Amino acid sequence: MKILVPVKRVLDYNVKPRVKSDGTGVDLANVKMSMNPFDEIGIEEAIRLKEKGVATEVVAISVGPQKAQETLRTALAMGADRAILVQTDDDVEPLALAKIFKAIADAEAPGLVILGKQAIDGDNNQTGQMLAALTGWAQGTFASAVNVDGDHVSVTREVDGGLETVKLKLPAIVTTDLRLNEPRYASLPNIMKAKSKPLDTKTPADYGVDTTPRVKTVKVSEPPVRSAGVKVADVDELVGKLKAMGVHS
Amino acid sequence: MKTLVWVEHDGKAVKDATLAVVTAASKLGEVHLLVAGSGVDAVAKEAAQIAGVGKVHVADNAAFDHNLPENVAPLVAELMASHDAFLAPATTTGKNIAPRVAALLDVMQISEILSVEGPKTFTRPIYAGNAIATVESSDAKLVLTVRGTAFDKAATSGGSGTVEAVGAGSDAGISSFVGAEIAKSERPELTSAKIIVSGGRALGSSEKYQEVIVPLADKLNAALGASRAAVDAGYVPNDYQVGQTGKIVAPQVYFAIGISGAIQHLAGMKDSKTIVAINKDEDAPIFQVADFGLVADLFNAVPELTGKI
Numbered sequence: 001m002k003i004l005v006p007v008k009r010v011l012d013y014n015v016k017p018r019v020k021s022d023g024t025g026v027d028l029a030n031v032k033m034s035m036n037p038f039d040e041i042g043i044e045e046a047i048r049l050k051e052k053g054v055a056t057e058v059v060a061i062s063v064g065p066q067k068a069q070e071t072l073r074t075a076l077a078m079g080a081d082r083a084i085l086v087q088t089d090d091d092v093e094p095l096a097l098a099k100i101f102k103a104i105a106d107a108e109a110p111g112l113v114i115l116g117k118q119a120i121d122g123d124n125n126q127t128g129q130m131l132a133a134l135t136g137w138a139q140g141t142f143a144s145a146v147n148v149d150g151d152h153v154s155v156t157r158e159v160d161g162g163l164e165t166v167k168l169k170l171p172a173i174v175t176t177d178l179r180l181n182e183p184r185y186a187s188l189p190n191i192m193k194a195k196s197k198p199l200d201t202k203t204p205a206d207y208g209v210d211t212t213p214r215v216k217t218v219k220v221s222e223p224p225v226r227s228a229g230v231k232v233a234d235v236d237e238l239v240g241k242l243k244a245m246g247v248h249s
Numbered sequence: 250m251k252t253l254v255w256v257e258h259d260g261k262a263v264k265d266a267t268l269a270v271v272t273a274a275s276k277l278g279e280v281h282l283l284v285a286g287s288g289v290d291a292v293a294k295e296a297a298q299i300a301g302v303g304k305v306h307v308a309d310n311a312a313f314d315h316n317l318p319e320n321v322a323p324l325v326a327e328l329m330a331s332h333d334a335f336l337a338p339a340t341t342t343g344k345n346i347a348p349r350v351a352a353l354l355d356v357m358q359i360s361e362i363l364s365v366e367g368p369k370t371f372t373r374p375i376y377a378g379n380a381i382a383t384v385e386s387s388d389a390k391l392v393l394t395v396r397g398t399a400f401d402k403a404a405t406s407g408g409s410g411t412v413e414a415v416g417a418g419s420d421a422g423i424s425s426f427v428g429a430e431i432a433k434s435e436r437p438e439l440t441s442a443k444i445i446v447s448g449g450r451a452l453g454s455s456e457k458y459q460e461v462i463v464p465l466a467d468k469l470n471a472a473l474g475a476s477r478a479a480v481d482a483g484y485v486p487n488d489y490q491v492g493q494t495g496k497i498v499a500p501q502v503y504f505a506i507g508i509s510g511a512i513q514h515l516a517g518m519k520d521s522k523t524i525v526a527i528n529k530d531e532d533a534p535i536f537q538v539a540d541f542g543l544v545a546d547l548f549n550a551v552p553e554l555t556g557k558i
């Protein structure tokens with residue numbers, strides 16, 4: 001079984017985003033970019049399924065600028081077998097991404113597509129579910145456990161009240177949540193090996209997908225700032241403040 | 250504009266998350282509801298009482314139990330032929346279903362709206378709430394998820410919606426519900442609680458969480474929360490997590506105990522009316538957002554607070 005794993009190049013998790021002063025977006029010039037953490041979990045899960053003998057090939061895909069090659073090389077260094085870069089400098093929305101992944105899924109016929117539940121830049125949380133709609137496949141979102149059994153996969157999902165398990169017919173779509181696994185670091189020999197693994201470059205047009213945005217960003221602004229209040233000296237003062245607000249047992 | 254709101258329910262009652270979505274929908278136009286599942290008459294009746302509601306569409310079919318998106322999304326897409334906007338709460342259920350509906354309609358969804366600025370213009374958080382984007386849709390129909398803490402809850406009475414059954418629907422046959430481990434508790438739900446007591450990594454263990462955090466929550470009839478660090482360290486289950494990747498909460502009072510205040514945690518609770526922080530480290534970022542900060546050893550201060558409040 002083949003597994004496709006889309007990965008996105010985003011502002012590094014540890015960098016504090018700064019809104020541009022002209023309100024057009026978040027400043028991405030000269031800041032560290034990395035693989036979206038949820039996608040890293042997706043790559044890790046796919047590699048583990050290959051190590052268990054469930055998957056035969058792991059294909060990493062990225063839609064983005066030429067520099068997204070670096071993200072794909074990271075995926076290859078972790079253990080993916082080959083990569084596809086769908087190169088574009090446009091900001092591609094989830095719906096168009098899902099259409100590109102649908103076209104790739106048609107060509108590659110995977111058993112599973114594992115996506116991050118959301119990218120930490122746009123926080124849309126849509127692409128996996130949209131891909132599931134377009135392919136007509138079942139979806140297991142926000143996964144904390146994935147078990148393939150014959151022609152089905154059981155997915156344990158992190159839901160509001162706790163956990164829920166669904167059984168899906170393969171092929172299926174899985175989106176990852178934080179507790180699915182802890183991604184490995186690529187070793188130096190594997191980073192070297194990744195350089196010679198195949199990486200195809202395509203464009204959205206190759207898949208017949210129009211990436212014109214449907215949603216226009218009018219402006220991007222700083223969130224309202226919450227100002228610090230007061231420090232209280234001791235528990236008694238805190239109890240007094242709380243009681244004054246009507247908070248007591 | 251005719252809107253269709255997804256009613257989140259547990260088979261017996263309408264869940265609170267629905268009420269904020271009704272408020273958001275009423276800013277766009279006429280509010281219709283969809284109640285899906287088997288044996289949901291009581292839910293439909295309750296939903297019809299929500300203030301401002303017009304029609305309540307009821308899809309009574311076991312295929313819709315457990316909210317399987319493979320079965321539910323086609324039903325919603327069909328109903329959208331006669332509606333202009335679909336709105337769902339930004340809960341794990343809403344987030345599971347709405348994008349599947351959007352793709353079936355060839356619409357780009359707008360996720361977790363914070364406000365309605367115009368018929369097609371909304372604000373929403375990006376970068377874990379570190380920036381707020383104002384966005385405008387150009388699609389013919391709208392698909393939105395709504396952040397519950399950003400809108401007032403519609404009143405649960407005073408409405409006079411008309412209940413109407415809709416087509417049977419079907420089971421796509423590609424997914425099934427196996428089971429759930431849902432924490433049962435007498436406490437208020439985290440996302441709708443008036444008071445939340447949250448504990449962080451500084452507690453050091455699951456036992457200390459039980460010993461220090463739980464009695465204060467008991468005394469105040471509060472919900473229990475935790476930081477991601479405390480969840481990852483295994484002190485409490487994952488559904489306790491408050492933060493960008495956990496639950497977004499906005500109670501009247503939020504107690505952050507032994508929580509340093511990482512960006513990702515702040516993103517989940519900074520809309521709380523009053524924030525109380527107790528932490529040994531006076532430089533902890535949590536104090537920058539706290540209304541009342543107490544620099545103290547939590548193992549002494551919290552039991553004392555529990556005793557005196």
